[in-house]
Amino acid sequence: MVKTRHTPSMAQEHGNAAQEERIFVSIRVRPLNEKEKARHDVSDWECISGNTIRFKNAEPRSLSMDTYTFGKVFGEKCNTKQVYEQGIKEVALSVVRGVNSSIFAYGQTSSGKTHTMAGITEYAIRDIYEYIEKHKDREFVVKFSAMEIYNEAVRDLLNSGATSLRLLDDPEKGTVVEKLTEETLTERRQLQHLLQICSAERTTEETAMNETSSRSHQILRLTVESNPSDYVDTARSGALVASVNFVDLAGSERASQALSAGTRFREGSHINRSLLTLGTVIRKLSKGRNEHVPYRDSKLTRILQNSLGGNARTAIICTISPARSQVEQSRNTLLFASCAKQVTTNARVNLVMTDKLLVKQLQKELARMENELRSLTPNTMLLKEREVRIEQLEKEIEELTRQRNLFQSRVENFVQSAGKDRLSESSGVNNFLSRTDSASENLERTTATENSEDYFLLDGTSPTFAGPDPCHGWEAMASKAETDNNCKEHHRLQSIEIKEVQPENITDANTPPTPVSGENTPVKQVVNSHALQSRTESPQNTNNLIVDLSKKSNGSSESESPIFNAMSPPQTGKVDQETSKHPQISNLEQNESPRFNKLDQEPASPPLFDVKEPQLEELKKESITLPAEVEREKSCSLVCFEDKLPESKLFAIKRESSKNYSTIHKRDVSVEDVESFCDSDAEDTASVLNFVVRMNERAKQKPLTKDMDDIMVRARTSGFNKGMNKVKGVGFQGNAGALTPYNLERQQRDTIELWDACNVPLVHRSYFFLLIKGELSDSVYFDVELRRLSFLRDTFFSETNIAAHGTDATPNSSLMSLNRERKMLSKQVHKKFSRKERVELYKKWGIDLKSKHRSVQLAWRLWTDTKDSNHARESAALVAKLVGFIHSSEPQKKSFGFGFLSSRLN
Numbered sequence: 001m002v003k004t005r006h007t008p009s010m011a012q013e014h015g016n017a018a019q020e021e022r023i024f025v026s027i028r029v030r031p032l033n034e035k036e037k038a039r040h041d042v043s044d045w046e047c048i049s050g051n052t053i054r055f056k057n058a059e060p061r062s063l064s065m066d067t068y069t070f071g072k073v074f075g076e077k078c079n080t081k082q083v084y085e086q087g088i089k090e091v092a093l094s095v096v097r098g099v100n101s102s103i104f105a106y107g108q109t110s111s112g113k114t115h116t117m118a119g120i121t122e123y124a125i126r127d128i129y130e131y132i133e134k135h136k137d138r139e140f141v142v143k144f145s146a147m148e149i150y151n152e153a154v155r156d157l158l159n160s161g162a163t164s165l166r167l168l169d170d171p172e173k174g175t176v177v178e179k180l181t182e183e184t185l186t187e188r189r190q191l192q193h194l195l196q197i198c199s200a201e202r203t204t205e206e207t208a209m210n211e212t213s214s215r216s217h218q219i220l221r222l223t224v225e226s227n228p229s230d231y232v233d234t235a236r237s238g239a240l241v242a243s244v245n246f247v248d249l250a251g252s253e254r255a256s257q258a259l260s261a262g263t264r265f266r267e268g269s270h271i272n273r274s275l276l277t278l279g280t281v282i283r284k285l286s287k288g289r290n291e292h293v294p295y296r297d298s299k300l301t302r303i304l305q306n307s308l309g310g311n312a313r314t315a316i317i318c319t320i321s322p323a324r325s326q327v328e329q330s331r332n333t334l335l336f337a338s339c340a341k342q343v344t345t346n347a348r349v350n351l352v353m354t355d356k357l358l359v360k361q362l363q364k365e366l367a368r369m370e371n372e373l374r375s376l377t378p379n380t381m382l383l384k385e386r387e388v389r390i391e392q393l394e395k396e397i398e399e400l401t402r403q404r405n406l407f408q409s410r411v412e413n414f415v416q417s418a419g420k421d422r423l424s425e426s427s428g429v430n431n432f433l434s435r436t437d438s439a440s441e442n443l444e445r446t447t448a449t450e451n452s453e454d455y456f457l458l459d460g461t462s463p464t465f466a467g468p469d470p471c472h473g474w475e476a477m478a479s480k481a482e483t484d485n486n487c488k489e490h491h492r493l494q495s496i497e498i499k500e501v502q503p504e505n506i507t508d509a510n511t512p513p514t515p516v517s518g519e520n521t522p523v524k525q526v527v528n529s530h531a532l533q534s535r536t537e538s539p540q541n542t543n544n545l546i547v548d549l550s551k552k553s554n555g556s557s558e559s560e561s562p563i564f565n566a567m568s569p570p571q572t573g574k575v576d577q578e579t580s581k582h583p584q585i586s587n588l589e590q591n592e593s594p595r596f597n598k599l600d601q602e603p604a605s606p607p608l609f610d611v612k613e614p615q616l617e618e619l620k621k622e623s624i625t626l627p628a629e630v631e632r633e634k635s636c637s638l639v640c641f642e643d644k645l646p647e648s649k650l651f652a653i654k655r656e657s658s659k660n661y662s663t664i665h666k667r668d669v670s671v672e673d674v675e676s677f678c679d680s681d682a683e684d685t686a687s688v689l690n691f692v693v694r695m696n697e698r699a700k701q702k703p704l705t706k707d708m709d710d711i712m713v714r715a716r717t718s719g720f721n722k723g724m725n726k727v728k729g730v731g732f733q734g735n736a737g738a739l740t741p742y743n744l745e746r747q748q749r750d751t752i753e754l755w756d757a758c759n760v761p762l763v764h765r766s767y768f769f770l771l772i773k774g775e776l777s778d779s780v781y782f783d784v785e786l787r788r789l790s791f792l793r794d795t796f797f798s799e800t801n802i803a804a805h806g807t808d809a810t811p812n813s814s815l816m817s818l819n820r821e822r823k824m825l826s827k828q829v830h831k832k833f834s835r836k837e838r839v840e841l842y843k844k845w846g847i848d849l850k851s852k853h854r855s856v857q858l859a860w861r862l863w864t865d866t867k868d869s870n871h872a873r874e875s876a877a878l879v880a881k882l883v884g885f886i887h888s889s890e891p892q893k894k895s896f897g898f899g900f901l902s903s904r905l906n
């Protein structure tokens with residue numbers, strides 16, 4: 001048995017709504033049989049039309065009562081095929097379209113019901129199979145079942161051994177017969193065989209005329225399942241399942257004839273019950289009232305409930321006997337037929353979903369969803385990847401935004417702090433530093449770094465060293481010291497030895513009371529700021545020609561250089577007792593005090609020289625008023641030239657021309673001389689020498705006139721500086737206008753190297769840098785510092801001195817010992833100072849961020865400053881405070897800081 005699920009709603013969705021129609025009722029009058037003819041019985045019924053029948057012998061007053069009209073009326077001469085074709089066939093074939101149908105035969109015994117239904121069933125089955133044969137595109141499944149209701153018991157005609165079958169109520173199908181045999185037909189012949197079985201199994205009896213009389217209600221059911229062809233969407237389609245019932249009722253008169261007693265009585269009662277219930281149901285349905293219909297009062301009406309006013313098309317063939325003797329029975333049949341034709345049914349297409357179709361449909365749906373899923377999967381994966389990427393980008397944006405805000409904040413703090421510094425600081429240290437590339441690199445690097453220890457540079461207040469790291473490479477200092485000593489003699493040859501130095505025009509505020517090794521120790525003043533660097537460079541690039549016109553190296557007296565005398569500051573400084581052993585040191589120290597005094601008064605712009613001599617005043621009056629920078633150039637007394645000459649050649653020139661060196665003053669140089677020199681090839685040795693000699697000669701001959709000023713003005717505009725750059729000269733010593741930042745950097749670099757070589761304390765270094773304004777005039781400080789440091793280095797760090805005094809010859813200790821102590825102090829610094837404190841010290845002492853050993857630098861400075869690591873912390877704090885005082889805008893603090901540091905230096 002194929003389980004089905006009725007889905008009427010699906011049929012409705014496809015336009016197969018229930019169609020209401022009345023039961024088709026036809027009347028068939030059989031001919032008089034032999035028995036009736038023998039009794040001379042006559043036929044009283046006349047078919048006056050195709051759908052009207054009338055009782056012929058009716059009295060006039062009752063004529064209207066004996067005329068009946070139905071869907072079709074078949075007379076005695078009509079055969080079964082006509083009955084089938086005219087009305088019954090259409091109803092029966094509804095089954096192939098999914099519509100239930102029922103064909104009833106109702107009439108008295110021997111009226112021809114079985115005779116008619118046998119033919120009708122045969123024709124219907126034939127037509128059904130013909131329909132199936134014509135519709136090869138559809139799949140049909142035909143099933144057959146047969147039952148009889150005898151004494152209100154349902155019996156399976158295809159299973160003779162089965163007992164009475166129970167009726168079950170199905171919510172979709174209605175009443176179903178439990179365990180009813182249902183044969184699937186593969187061919188038509190199989191159905192013929194089953195029909196014979198059913199006929200044989202049906203409960204019948206022999207009549208007096210040896211005829212078989214049916215004593216039960218027989219229901220032959222043919223179920224047709226098919227797939228609809230008119231539903232394009234097979235995914236939503238089901239199966240058309242419908243049944244056609246061929247119902248051959250028992251004789252309607254059976255109850256009255258079985259009134260005798262016993263079994264007949266009980267049999268008749270049951271037959272009558274079903275028929276009476278059928279009559280009642282028909283009568284009630286015909287009235288069309290919404291009153292209770294007693295379907296459940298009999299097995300017959302219960303099983304055929306759908307066929308009686310329900311989901312089925314119904315046709316009733318009422319058979320009557322024309323014999324006058326059967327007129328009342330015929331009238332009852334016609335009355336039943338008259339009621340039945342009033343009954344309406346609501347047949348619809350039964351589109352059901354079988355389990356097989358359901359599985360198939362679900363499989364198709366699953367395959368469709370899998371295809372969709374496969375088609376969607378790549379997009380889904382791509383979407384997920386993009387979502388992940390979007391999340392990553394959002395995080396990166398947040399991080400970048402955070403970094404940007406942080407940098408902006410830092411830059412703002414830096415700018416704000418730098419602005420305050422520019423306003424508050426009178427010193428030009430930062431201005432000078434900002435002009436160096438190294439300082440710019442430090443700033444950029446500091447801005448980009450995340451190291452908190454580097455962050456302190458952002459405040460812009462740190463007195464930072466420009467140029468090489470003061471402590472850089474000090475680890476190699478030990479080995480370098482030896483190299484320095486080896487190169488010392490070579491270095492001395494490249495420098496002009498000045499036997500009698502007259503440094504009155506040069507002040508050195510930082511010159512400490514340096515100890516000397518002895519009175520007879522030769523003092524060699526290195527005025528070449530590039531001296532140290534030249535030791536490691538090729539001779540071709542490092543030859544230096546220095547012409548000091550203000551000194552008596554050529555035997556000329558001061559009187560030969562009135563300008564020199566005019567620029568000499570008053571000798572107001574105190575004379576150190578120790579330096580009195582050396583005139584050079586004494587002269588340096590003599591100029592110390594006035595220099596300090598001047599700085600204290602005008603720290604922002606310390607004057608280079610005090611010009612007070614009357615000669616100069618007179619010259620000023622005589623000359624045309626010149627720009628300030630030209631006025632300052634008048635103070636130049638030293639011209640230093642440097643050329644790229646081969647070393648040997650240069651030395652030869654030096655020695656040869658040293659005898660002819662003479663004072664040259666700017667007033668002695670004509671415009672033609674300068675222009676000629678600028679246009680000449682600076683590498684031409686003869687031109688350089690000739691230029692120097694020529695200027696010296698003119699210095700002796702020509703007085704100072706205003707032509708000098710014109711010379712300088714025109715020299716500047718015509719490329720004098722360019723020519724000077726060609727020979728890489730320092731220019732007029734003390735003449736800031738002739739200096740270049742490059743030369744100043746070189747002086748600075750040499751100074752730092754000498755600091756390292758002499759282990760100069762940090763305090764001194766810091767104090768020295770406080771003098772620096774970032775102007776070219778700072779060159780004079782570096783020049784003096786270089787002289788002093790060269791003297792110290794040659795005096796205390798020479799090979800002979802170290803050998804003579806051992807490792808304790810220096811003020812500190814041997815370099816190797818310093819190295820060991822440096823490591824120890826580095827550990828102690830990390831142990832003693834917190835990270836925050838270290839950062840503060842870095843900031844205050846301008847420790848280079850390039851170094852990987854900032855803590856080592858700090859330890860070094862602490863050690864060299866205090867000479868006692870146990871007090872390094874206190875000393876560092878004190879120095880930091882004093883430096884802060886010097887940077888303060890308050891004169892009292894500034895003076896105190898200067899004074900204290902000065903006392904420390906001394």
Ligand SMILES: Nc1ncnc2c1ncn2[C@@H]1O[C@H](COP(=O)(O)OP(=O)(O)OP(=O)(O)O)[C@@H](O)[C@H]1O
Nearest residue numbers: 030031108109110111112113114115212213214251
């Ligand atoms: N239209 C007809 N033409 C010729 N013979 C007929 C016709 N109708 C019925 N007969 C004959 O009448 C007899 C009785 O018919 P049938 O058995 O079909 O009556 P029935 O109504 O089925 O009786 P029951 O209810 O007792 O079974 C049969 O022998 C049948 O051949």
